Amino acid sequence: xxxxxxxxxxxxxxxxxxxxxxxxxxxxxxxxxxxxxxxxxxxxxxxxxxxxxxxxxxxxxxxxxxxxxxxxxxxxxxxxxxxxxxxxxxxxxxxxxxxxxxxxxxxxxxxxxxxxxxxxxxxxxxxxxx
Amino acid sequence: xxxxxxxxxxxxxxxxxxxxxxxxxxxxxxxxxxxxxxxxxxxxxxxxxxxxxxxxxxxxxxxxxxxxxxxxxxxxxx
Numbered sequence: 001x002x003x004x005x006x007x008x009x010x011x012x013x014x015x016x017x018x019x020x021x022x023x024x025x026x027x028x029x030x031x032x033x034x035x036x037x038x039x040x041x042x043x044x045x046x047x048x049x050x051x052x053x054x055x056x057x058x059x060x061x062x063x064x065x066x067x068x069x070x071x072x073x074x075x076x077x078x079x080x081x082x083x084x085x086x087x088x089x090x091x092x093x094x095x096x097x098x099x100x101x102x103x104x105x106x107x108x109x110x111x112x113x114x115x116x117x118x119x120x121x122x123x124x125x126x127x128x129x130x
Numbered sequence: 131x132x133x134x135x136x137x138x139x140x141x142x143x144x145x146x147x148x149x150x151x152x153x154x155x156x157x158x159x160x161x162x163x164x165x166x167x168x169x170x171x172x173x174x175x176x177x178x179x180x181x182x183x184x185x186x187x188x189x190x191x192x193x194x195x196x197x198x199x200x201x202x203x204x205x206x207x208x
Contacts, residue, residue, distance in 0.1 A: 071179065072175075072179070073189040073190055074195070090178065
């Protein structure tokens with residue numbers, strides 16, 4: 001493969017720079033095609049953080065170029081402000097310990113089985129897309 | 131076909147002083163918990179990369195999935 005021009009790699013790099021939170025995954029958040037991608041996008045959705053999602057499945061070269069760029073072999077890959085934050089395992093761990101909410105600058109939602117006083121509940125917890 | 135024992139040995143050989151617990155018996159999907167002195171002071175990304183590097187080119191290929199948990203050894207009297 002020639003090194004001279006690589007429009008696909010440039011496009012991926014651009015997407016990472018332009019989107020503060022971007023997830024490369026198999027399938028879409030609505031219809032993930034792999035359990036690891038499903039878990040990772042569910043964590044982002046549970047936090048109510050807006051994110052861009054790129055499906056790597058339509059063209060195997062997307063994944064190839066992405067991994068070459070990020071030096072990370074597996075999918076999913078989450079980038080925040082241009083930096084690789086992690087794959088499925090790291091994101092799951094960070095979601096559970098609250099670090100992911102910190103990185104994304106959002107509030108960690110209270111556990112679902114812990115009902116919040118209705119009167120004081122914030123407006124933001126409407127995202128129950130599971 | 132890869133076995134969990136083989137993965138364990140390769141991780142431990144590549145990271146001297148590490149101990150790896152690898153499970154998974156279908157030859158393609160594995161889970162590993164790796165404790166290695168090399169992880170000390172590294173970000174999680176760097177820790178995982180170090181383990182991924184052991185299987186360069188095989189992850190996503192013959193090894194479909196390697197669920198990974200990495201830790202630096204707890205410094206205690208054990």
